[in-house]
Structures are given as C-alpha cells and as structure tokens.
Amino acid sequence: MTFESPFRLKQFFESVILLWRKTITGNFANVIHGLNKNHLTDVVIQRSKRMILDTLGVGLLGTSTEVCQKVKQYSKIYSSDISSTIWGHLDFRLPPLYAAFVNGVAVHSMDFDDTWHPATHPSGAVLPAVMALSEAFPQKKKISGLDLLLAFNVGIEVQGRLLRFSSEARNIPKRFHPPTVVGTMGSAAACAKLLALNQMKCKNALAIAASYAGSPLANAATQTKPLHIGNAAKHGLEAACLASQGLQGNNQILDMESGIGAFYTDYNPQTLPTLQSYPWLLDQQDVAIKRFPAHLGTHWVADAASSVRRKLVENSDILLILDKIEKVIVKVPEVKYVNRPNPNSEHEARHSFQFVACSALLDGSMSIQSFTSENIHRPALQKLLCKTQLEHPSDNKPSFESLYCEVTIVLRDGNAISDRCNTFYGHWRKPLTKQDVEKKFQSNASEVLPAEAIEGILETVYNLEKVEDCSVLNMFLSGQSARVLPEKLHLKHSNS
Amino acid sequence: IWKCAPEETVTSSFASFIHAVRPEHLSKIVRHRSKRMILDSIGVGLVGSTTHVFDIALKYCLLYSSVAVSNVYGKPGVKLSPTLAAFTNGVATHSMDFDDTWHPATHPSGAVLPALLAASQMLPPNSKPNGLDFLLAFNVGLEVQGRLMHFSTEAYNIPKRFHPPSVVGTMGSAAATAKLLSLSMTQCTHALGIAASLAGAPMANAATQAKPLHIGNATRLGFEAALLAARGMEANPFILDDISGCSGFSAFYSIYQPRPLPTPSERHEFLLEKQDIAFKRFPAHLGMHWVVDAALSVRNLFINYAGSFSPSLIRTIVLKIPVSKYINRPFPNSEHEARHSFQFNACTALLDGEVGLSSFTESSIHRQELRELLHKVVVEHPEDNVANFDKMYGEVAVLLKSGDILTGKCDTFYGHWRKPLSRESLLKKFRSNASHVLPEEKVETIITMVDNLENLSDSSHLACSL
Numbered sequence: 001m002t003f004e005s006p007f008r009l010k011q012f013f014e015s016v017i018l019l020w021r022k023t024i025t026g027n028f029a030n031v032i033h034g035l036n037k038n039h040l041t042d043v044v045i046q047r048s049k050r051m052i053l054d055t056l057g058v059g060l061l062g063t064s065t066e067v068c069q070k071v072k073q074y075s076k077i078y079s080s081d082i083s084s085t086i087w088g089h090l091d092f093r094l095p096p097l098y099a100a101f102v103n104g105v106a107v108h109s110m111d112f113d114d115t116w117h118p119a120t121h122p123s124g125a126v127l128p129a130v131m132a133l134s135e136a137f138p139q140k141k142k143i144s145g146l147d148l149l150l151a152f153n154v155g156i157e158v159q160g161r162l163l164r165f166s167s168e169a170r171n172i173p174k175r176f177h178p179p180t181v182v183g184t185m186g187s188a189a190a191c192a193k194l195l196a197l198n199q200m201k202c203k204n205a206l207a208i209a210a211s212y213a214g215s216p217l218a219n220a221a222t223q224t225k226p227l228h229i230g231n232a233a234k235h236g237l238e239a240a241c242l243a244s245q246g247l248q249g250n251n252q253i254l255d256m257e258s259g260i261g262a263f264y265t266d267y268n269p270q271t272l273p274t275l276q277s278y279p280w281l282l283d284q285q286d287v288a289i290k291r292f293p294a295h296l297g298t299h300w301v302a303d304a305a306s307s308v309r310r311k312l313v314e315n316s317d318i319l320l321i322l323d324k325i326e327k328v329i330v331k332v333p334e335v336k337y338v339n340r341p342n343p344n345s346e347h348e349a350r351h352s353f354q355f356v357a358c359s360a361l362l363d364g365s366m367s368i369q370s371f372t373s374e375n376i377h378r379p380a381l382q383k384l385l386c387k388t389q390l391e392h393p394s395d396n397k398p399s400f401e402s403l404y405c406e407v408t409i410v411l412r413d414g415n416a417i418s419d420r421c422n423t424f425y426g427h428w429r430k431p432l433t434k435q436d437v438e439k440k441f442q443s444n445a446s447e448v449l450p451a452e453a454i455e456g457i458l459e460t461v462y463n464l465e466k467v468e469d470c471s472v473l474n475m476f477l478s479g480q481s482a483r484v485l486p487e488k489l490h491l492k493h494s495n496s
Numbered sequence: 497i498w499k500c501a502p503e504e505t506v507t508s509s510f511a512s513f514i515h516a517v518r519p520e521h522l523s524k525i526v527r528h529r530s531k532r533m534i535l536d537s538i539g540v541g542l543v544g545s546t547t548h549v550f551d552i553a554l555k556y557c558l559l560y561s562s563v564a565v566s567n568v569y570g571k572p573g574v575k576l577s578p579t580l581a582a583f584t585n586g587v588a589t590h591s592m593d594f595d596d597t598w599h600p601a602t603h604p605s606g607a608v609l610p611a612l613l614a615a616s617q618m619l620p621p622n623s624k625p626n627g628l629d630f631l632l633a634f635n636v637g638l639e640v641q642g643r644l645m646h647f648s649t650e651a652y653n654i655p656k657r658f659h660p661p662s663v664v665g666t667m668g669s670a671a672a673t674a675k676l677l678s679l680s681m682t683q684c685t686h687a688l689g690i691a692a693s694l695a696g697a698p699m700a701n702a703a704t705q706a707k708p709l710h711i712g713n714a715t716r717l718g719f720e721a722a723l724l725a726a727r728g729m730e731a732n733p734f735i736l737d738d739i740s741g742c743s744g745f746s747a748f749y750s751i752y753q754p755r756p757l758p759t760p761s762e763r764h765e766f767l768l769e770k771q772d773i774a775f776k777r778f779p780a781h782l783g784m785h786w787v788v789d790a791a792l793s794v795r796n797l798f799i800n801y802a803g804s805f806s807p808s809l810i811r812t813i814v815l816k817i818p819v820s821k822y823i824n825r826p827f828p829n830s831e832h833e834a835r836h837s838f839q840f841n842a843c844t845a846l847l848d849g850e851v852g853l854s855s856f857t858e859s860s861i862h863r864q865e866l867r868e869l870l871h872k873v874v875v876e877h878p879e880d881n882v883a884n885f886d887k888m889y890g891e892v893a894v895l896l897k898s899g900d901i902l903t904g905k906c907d908t909f910y911g912h913w914r915k916p917l918s919r920e921s922l923l924k925k926f927r928s929n930a931s932h933v934l935p936e937e938k939v940e941t942i943i944t945m946v947d948n949l950e951n952l953s954d955s956s957h958l959a960c961s962l
Binding site (some may be wrong): 252 | 527549552554555557613657658659662687689690692693694695696697698699700701703704705706709710715727728729730731732734735739740741742743744745746747748823885
C-alpha cells in the first residue's frame with residue numbers, strides 16, 4: 001500500500017486505530033450482555049433485594065399522591081392490549097411504557113426512594129421498567145426472579161459506573177438531575193439485559209437512551225420532579241425496545257464528549273472491569289434508605305435537630321419553651337435548591353433544610369405526616385422558621401459522602417445548645433436494620449394493599465433468587481392476595 | 497431568591513405571549529412564509545414515511561394504538577394515539593435530513609407541525625381549531641424556538657453539544673400545542689417547565705439512524721408536556737429565568753442570557769418576519785448545500801474544459817469548509833453518515849451533476865467511481881469560513897494532473913434564506929416527495945388546503961388528508 005501524502009497516512013492510521021481500539025461503549029455493551037446470574041455475589045443480592053423492597057413500598061405509597069393521580073389520568077389515553085401492572089391497582093392496566101412511567105413517578109413522588117453515592121436515585125429508574133417489561137413477554141416465556149434480579153443489578157451497575165466518569169458527579173448536582181442522565185441509561189441497560197439483546201443491540205440501546213437523557217435541576221422541588229424518575233424508566237425501556245427492533249445510534253455514545261459527555265463539563269470515560277469475578281459497585285458502596293420522605297440532605301438535619309431537642313426539653317413539650325428560643329442556626333453545605341426559608345408546598349418542604357430542622361425540633365422526629373399542608377402551615381412552625389438561618393462552614397462539602405449538619409439553638413438568656421450529625425441512621429455507613437426496612441415497607445404498602453398481598457411481596461422478594469416466575473410479584477402489587485396463588489409461588493427447593 | 501412578581505420573569509413573559517397572541521398579530525409575510533414551511537414539512541414527512549427508520553418507529557408505536565385517532569404520514573389506513581402519531585410523523589420528517597433549517601440553527605417545523613396535526617384530530621368535533629388557529633399555533637411554536645435560541649451566543653454557530661431541535665424544538669412544540677389547546681396562562685407556564693425536563697439530546701447521535709428521533713421526540717414530548725399541564729401538572733415557574741445554583745433551561749448552554757418577550761399589544765414582530773427559513777433541495781445536512789453548489793459550478797467548468805467529466809484527469813480535490821466535526825467524514829458508510837459528509841456530497845455533485853434522493857442509496861454510496869474520487873479529497877478550514885449558517889461558504893478546487901486548477905465558490909446556495917426557493921421550485925419538491933406515497937389528487941388537495949389555510953374551517957382536515 002502506498003500513500004500519496006502524509007495526510008493520507010494519517011487518515012489510514014486513524015481508521016485502523018478506531019477499529020482496533022476497544023471503545024468504551026462497546027465494552028459496556030459487552031458487559032451488559034455478558035453478565036450472568038453466577039456473577040451475582042451474596043452482598044449484591046442482599047443489598048439489591050433491600051432496594052427492591054424499599055422501592056416497591058415507596059412506590060405503593062406514592063400511588064396516592066396528587067402527582068401520581070395526574071399521570072395516571074394522562075397515561076390512560078394510551079391503553080392497549082399489551083399491558084402491565086400499575087402498582088396498587090387492580091382496576092386498570094397500562095402499556096408497559098406507561099406502566100413504567102406511572103410506577104416510576106409513584107416511586108419518586110415523595111422523594112422517599114433510595115439514594116446512592118455518587119448521587120442519584122438508582123432503583124426508581126430501573127425497577128419500574130424491568131417489572132413492566134417482564135409482563136410484556138409472550139405467555140410461555142417466564143421471567144424468573146433471578147432474571148429480574150440480574151437485570152436490576154445491571155441497571156444499577158451501569159448508573160454507578162457512568163457517575164464515576166465525571167468529578168462533578170461526586171457532589172450534589174447543580175445542572176442536570178442525575179437520575180435523568182444516568183437513570184435513563186441504567187433503565188436501558190437493565191431492559192436490554194432482560195430482553196437478552198445481543199451485544200450490538202445493547203450498544204444501540206445505550207446510544208438511543210442518551211438522546212432521551214438529561215433534565216435540568218430547576219424542576220426539583222416542584223411537582224414535576226417525580227416525572228424525572230418516571231421518564232428515566234420509561235425512556236430507557238423505550239430505547240431498549242427500539243434497539244430490539246433494530247434501530248441504531250452512535251456506537252461510541254459513551255466515548256464521545258458530544259455523546260453522554262454532553263451532560264458534564266469534565267468527562268473521562270473508563271472501560272469496565274472484565275467479567276471474571278465481576279466487582280459490582282453495589283458490593284463496595286451501599287445505598288442510603290430514607291426514613292422520611294424528603295431530600296437526603298435533610299436527613300442529617302433531622303437527626304441533629306432531634307438530638308438537640310432531646311437535650312433541651314427531655315420530657316416536656318417544646319412548645320412551652322418556643323418563646324424562649326432566639327435563633328436556630330443550621331450548619332449545612334451550600335446546596336441552593338434545598339435552601340428554602342419559607343416553603344409553600346409539600347415539594348418545597350421536602351427540599352428545605354430549614355423546614356426539616358424546625359419540624360424535627362417541634363415534633364421530635366420526621367414522618368410522612370410532617371409534609372401535609374396543615375403541618376407545613378401551622379403557626380408554631382412558621383414562627384420557628386422565622387428564627388432559623390443557615391450557615392455554610394467551608395469544611396462542609398456538598399457531597400453525600402462527607403457532609404454533616406450541626407444544629408444550634410440560641411436561647412434568649414444567651415445559652416446555646418448544639419448537636420451534630422455526621423452520619424444519619426439509614427445512611428450507607430449506618431444502614432437500616434432488616435426490621436426497620438421491613439417496617440418502612442409495611443407502613444407504606446398498607447396504605448394501598450391488603451395484608452395478604454403485602455405478605456406475598458415480602459415472601460417473594462426475600463426469596464427472589466428462587467422464584468421461578470416473577471409475575472407473582474406483579475400480581476401481588478396489583479393487590480391480589482396470596483391466598484389465591486400459593487401454587488404460583490413455585491419456590492425452587494433444590495438449593496435452600 | 498424565589499420571590500419575584502410574575503409579570504417580571506422571562507418565563508411568565510413567554511407564557512403571556514403564548515396565551516395572549518391572536519391571529520390578527522400574524523403579518524402577511526409571516527403567514528406566507530409559514531405556509532411554505534408547512535407545505536414543505538408535509539412533503540418531506542411523506543417521502544420520509546418510506547424510510548427504514550420510520551418503519552421501526554411505526555412498528556414500535558403500533559403496540560400502543562388503542563386510542564388511535566391521529567393519522568400517520570403516508571399510511572392512510574393507520575392511526576395512532578396522538579402523541580405517538582406526532583412521534584412517528586416527526587421521525588418521518590427528519591428521517592432524511594430533508595426538512596427546513598433556520599438561523600440560529602435548528603429544524604423548526606418538524607418539531608411543531610406533527611404535534612399540531614395530531615392534536616387537531618384529538619379535539620372533539622365541536623371544538624376543532626380552524627385553519628387560522630392552526631397557523632397561529634404553528635407560528636407560536638416557531639417564535640418560541642427562535643426567541644430561546646437568542647438567549648445564547650452558542651446557538652448562532654453549528655452546534656457541538658446538544659442537538660438544537662431536541663432543546664428548543666421540545667419547547668416550541670409545548671408552546672404550539674398549549675396554544676392550540678387554549679391552555680390558561682398558568683398552564684402555558686407549566687407546559688414550558690415540564691417540557692424543559694424532556695429536552696436535550698447529545699449531538700453524537702447526529703449522522704446516525706437515531707437522529708430522526710430527535711425531532712420525533714421533540715414534537716411528541718412537547719405535546720406531552722402540554723397535555724400534562726392541561727391536567728394540572730406543575731413545574732418550576734421560573735424555568736426560563738436565570739436561577740443561580742440550580743439550572744433551569746440554562747442547563748443546555750454555557751452562556752445564557754434570557755430576555756422577556758414583549759406582550760403582544762396591537763403588533764407583535766415575529767422573528768420569521770425578519771429571518772426566513774432555508775429549504776433543502778436534496779436530503780442532506782444544510783452545510784452540504786454550499787459545497788454542492790460550488791462543486792456543480794466546477795463540474796460545468798470541467799465539462800467546458802475537457803468535454804466531459806473525467807475523474808482520471810483529477811489529481812486532488814480541495815474542499816474549503818468550516819470546522820464542524822460531525823459533517824466532516826471522508827468515507828461515510830451509511831446513508832446517515834453520507835448525508836453528513838462534505839466530501840461525499842461534493843464528489844456526488846461532481847460525478848452526477850446533481851444530488852437527490854437516489855444519491856444516498858446503499859449502491860450509490862458504495863459505488864467504485866465515487867470511492868475512488870473520495871480518496872482524492874482533502875479538506876481545508878480557512879479562518880474566515882465560520883461554522884455558522886448565515887456566514888459560511890463552500891469552495892471547491894479541482895487540481896488536475898495537467899497542473900490546471902478549476903475552482904468554484906458558493907456563498908449562498910439556492911434555497912438559502914438569502915436566495916429562497918421560488919414557488920415553482922417549492923411545489924416541485926413537494927410534488928416529487930408526496931407522490932412517493934400519495935395519489936395525485938391527494939397531493940393537489942394538500943397543496944390547495946395549505947394555500948388557503950386561513951380559510952379552512954376545520955384544520956383537522958389537513959391531518960386527515962395525509
């Protein structure tokens with residue numbers, strides 16, 4: 001071969017390099033395609049089942065929210081033959097795409113779902129999609145619990161890996177809401193896995209999904225925020241379906257700055273580890289499961305405020321000494337979208353350091369009830385809010401790995417009482433006990449499901465690896481009770 | 497930071513505009529230009545319904561066709577649910593990169609028209625919008641896109657990060673459908689807010705089969721945003737404003753300077769009045785049109801010089817083009833890549849004397865004489881050739897083995913806003929496109945309907961005729 005010019009030589013080498021070099025996108029597709037059940041470790045299985053249980057509970061509770069009512073109404077215009085379960089509903093079903101959407105919205109409707117580090121809400125973007133998809137296969141094809149668990153973990157893993165491509169992702173976000181960037185990709189990966197797409201189609205699922213990714217942060221603390229998770233689930237599913245039908249996108253979508261890199265100012269993609277004893281991120285880094293429905297940053301505030309309150313009043317009612325309080329100082333990192341001195345709606349209240357501090361001071365602890373309209377607007381709380389201010393110490397970094405909260409109450413007589421929370425109960429450094437995860441689930445699910453269905457879900461999720469046909473899970477989620485379907489549980493007895 | 501009187505925000509000025517603008521505000525020029533756009537967009541969508549990517553999109557959407565009231569381009573027996581019809585028709589419109597382009601750069605019509613057509617069929621019989629309502633809504637969709645692009649100097653140049661139709665197109669669709677559905681001012685505000693969370697696709701999928709989805713999704717998701725807003729969904733009412741520490745629509749730009757829209761009083765100056773659109777003469781990225789016109793003039797010189805076009809006499813072909821990575825492809829392998837390749841389009845023009853639909857078939861792309869010619873191409877990026885559809889030029893120089901050089905330069909191709917297509921040329925393009933899938937009578941019916949759009953009593957007839 002001869003070359004007319006140095007330029008020609010350069011062109012030749014560039015095309016050769018492109019052929020030989022393993023693209024990161026191709027590598028991701030390889031891993032999504034190649035991971036199998038044997039790769040799942042015990043820790044990963046245990047942690048992801050906790051996540052699944054928590055996500056289901058949070059989603060069931062969320063079906064009763066106003067935002068969920070609206071999306072249910074909206075999605076009904078798309079009813080068709082192929083249909084999937086809407087959590088908490090026996091009365092209607094929706095096409096898989098809209099089931100994923102509605103259930104995803106439910107999961108994030110109260111900001112009660114899990115949070116990871118680097119920051120995103122991993123489960124809500126993936127679980128509704130794979131569950132809706134699992135019902136879309138022809139009758140004779142059974143999806144086992146292990147299939148579901150594997151697909152779920154592929155979706156989580158892909159999110160975690162993508163988050164590590166940018167140093168921006170380590171801090172609480174400012175521009176794009178992470179679930180809408182990595183969540184969409186995770187959903188696409190999980191669905192591609194469940195659909196058993198070949199390597200090429202896995203790549204295309206990722207490429208197509210990228211074109212749906214990315215919502216600005218400004219809709220956080222509004223009613224639209226839950227749609228971020230709903231859309232992540234729905235669009236990832238759609239991307240996988242389109243890829244399955246042969247649609248192609250840019251097969252270097254993860255490699256290029258004008259691909260997924262478009263969502264970050266610094267972007268350094270890496271290849272995934274080899275499949276040989278695959279090191280799952282969930283193995284090294286657990287999620288945080290929330291104890292009350294509000295932005296994760298407020299959980300430090302709640303714990304700090306509650307312990308200050310205990311120091312202050314021991315057994316008496318704080319209302320008695322409310323007038324004696326001069327100031328409430330809350331030391332938190334600088335996170336503008338959670339800095340709301342005077343929230344007006346439940347969505348704003350869930351994103352307000354100040355609100356949670358005052359609410360926890362007044363009541364001793366936070367709960368679902370803390371965010372009702374009456375409680376948001378009660379005079380005692382409003383009064384306390386007026387006395388509350390935030391401070392941003394320079395050593396308090398806006399990262400869920402390292403932030404802390406210190407609450408100080410300054411009394412009129414000059415005395416000051418403080419306490420600090422470094423790690424709230426529920427954080428990955430101090431995970432909820434099995435009992436408390438179950439208690440949260442029971443409390444949430446009982447708002448919409450009968451006891452037998454709740455028992456059925458617990459039983460199924462605890463034994464998910466052994467379940468032959470995961471459609472039982474969807475049946476329970478729609479409200480059908482366990483009594484009707486003992487034979488459907490079909491637990492494998494071979495290796496218990 | 498969150499307390500601001502509603503009248504003062506950029507977001508509320510947009511909502512005000514969408515809500516308050518009336519047909520009387522449409523000037524003659526705006527009506528004329530926008531009807532041309534509607535016609536071209538329909539034609540391009542019709543021919544696009546013959547593509548593979550369209551097939552995939554349609555097959556996918558048919559899974560969900562229960563409440564199927566809206567027509568699909570080129571498929572008279574098929575109906576889909578409104579947003580999916582919008583999606584499918586949007587994909588058709590952009591499937592061959594044959595649709596209109598504006599300045600600052602975006603493909604405005606494909607992001608708006610399909611949603612409006614689908615929506616018009618969704619409304620109940622006694623509240624169908626008339627042709628003038630339809631034309632107004634269409635122009636609201638264009639205007640919002642144009643205004644948003646003026647918020648960032650980045651938008652003036654050929655994009656690098658986010659594909660503009662996926663950013664402003666989604667917002668335009670939300671605005672247009674909000675207008676057609678007569679949403680309240682508050683609902684218009686929230687439609688914009690919800691749409692922002694559905695906007696933004698990275699450039700990397702340009703020149704791939706997934707690119708048409710950008711327009712499909714823009715028109716569909718903007719439509720969805722309006723439908724959600726109509727049902728009371730609420731978003732951030734300051735989505736277009738500068739919110740420090742927490743990005744709204746500004747997330748898609750590094751420089752962002754929003755300005756309020758004037759509330760329409762007796763007059764409103766639409767951007768389309770001052771800045772016309774470019775219509776493409778062949779289905780490829782707009783940048784290609786400059787090099788093709790330059791290449792065609794060189795080919796004429798060549799024929800005068802040598803009697804016929806003989807590639808064997810050529811040593812090198814030099815293309816002087818602006819810097820833009822995604823349209824600089826020396827050896828494209830697919831139709832999508834070929835439509836985004838300066839080199840491919842220049843060589844095709846030199847070889848064939850024209851570039852058309854058939855230039856992008858598999859056999860055309862891979863033919864021997866074209867590949868040989870591609871090997872002779874080098875590109876140069878003169879400093880004065882900026883990557884901007886208002887300022888760029890295309891220059892082709894053919895260096896012959898004899899030592900002679902033949903050059904051609906094109907500043908303004910035929911079809912550009914500075915040299916708009918004549919009515920004859922536009923109709924010729926439309927007829928050629930539409931006749932791929934519709935019989936002659938239907939083709940003429942559409943032309944007549946769009947010509948007289950202001951007088952149409954029920955605009956859903958337009959959608960029905962597709």
